[in-house]
Amino acid sequence: MSDASRLPGAFEDRWEWQYRAACRDADFRLFFHPPGERGPAHDDRDAAAKRVCAHCAVRTACLEYALDSREAHGVWGGLTVEERRAALRTRQRTQGPERRRAASGMTRGSRSGRRQAGRRSP
Ligand code: SF4
Secondary structure, three states: OOOHHHOOOOOHHHHHHHHHOOOOOOOHHHOOOOOOOOHHHHHHHHHHHHHHHHOOOOHHHHHHHHHHOOOOOOOEOOEOHHHHHHHHHHHHHHOOHHHHHHHHOOOOOOOOOOOOOOOOOO
């Protein structure tokens, strides 16, 4: 499940990229695997979803959204769940300490290091 505390808020300018999504009229089942899907069927469906993403005008915005919100299912921004996990690890290794703190939900001075849900500005 994605982390709703990481969503960008209810401002249309943060979501309007979705109006230009190449998948907007596509069957969502192409992007989310059914329970138990394995092997070639899984790989073929992921590949078909990625082909749609490859020609999408908002791929970067979509991927940033999926990484920021930790989308736990489906193909977003042309990447599978496993590929997004790898991208997040790379992002966390390469970003500065302030952004790393923000991405983890920690605020300056928080002792426990636990997420400060609801305290982040949109
Ligand atoms: S990158 Fe892929 S999943 Fe994201 S909006 Fe475009 S087509 Fe849809």
